[in-house]
Amino acid sequence: MDILMGFELVNPLSEMISFVGGGGKTTTMFSLATKLKEIDKKILVTTTTAIYYPSNNELFDEIFLTDQNDLKQLYSIKEGQIYLLGSSVSKEGKLLGVNPILLEEIYNMKIFDVILVEADGSKGRPIKAPAKHEPVVPPSTTKYIGVIGLDALFMEINSDIVHRIEEFTRIVEANIGDIIMPSTAARLITHPEGLFKNIPSSNCQGYVLLNKGEGEGFEAGREIIRLLEDNAPLFKRIIIGSMKYEKDIKFWRDFN
Structure with a gap:
């Protein structure tokens, strides 16, 4: 299935999309950006x-490094181009973030047409729960995409698999060493302090990406969807996809 159809971005106009959770946020952002560039x-x-600075310069056309209010350079942008924005690049090769207030101005x-924002960190782990200060979501976000890596399913809860392990075990009511089941992921998705913790309350559509x-992983994703059928969800659509290897959406289910 088409990625843009899955995220309802076939003809986007003035969208701000924030990605939270674990399991492939950066890969998903650039996959969407590439598809949007094609149109x-x-x-x-x-x-x-x-985020890690992309090693493949073909993923973007130009980079702006600023956390200031001098935004005149942005008026020179062109159609069919991907622009990368950060405050600076660290010694570790990470593109450091900008203030959400600046993104509101932009x-x-x-x-x-589309602003794609990685609004959460997961240290490369496939699944996480947010700390008190996370995620950092711009208020004007129009689409909020919560990501879980299905490779976390049926693995033990430990620091190699889970980011923010103390918050995670509290939210999903489990212990370190327990197995992450589809029901564990479902609790993370629906808990008020879980995957949708800081979704803006108005004019924002929520999506779950089971990456x-x-x-x-596909059958595990279908089981998570089944478990969520009787809940009053915070999200519009749940998607099962393979953003890195197959670069495709395999299934989606609408909830409202």
């Missing part, structure tokens, strides 16, 4: 936390 959209990729300028849905 000549003006795309900004950025973060309020930090969004209100209405010069980008790494190739192989056995």
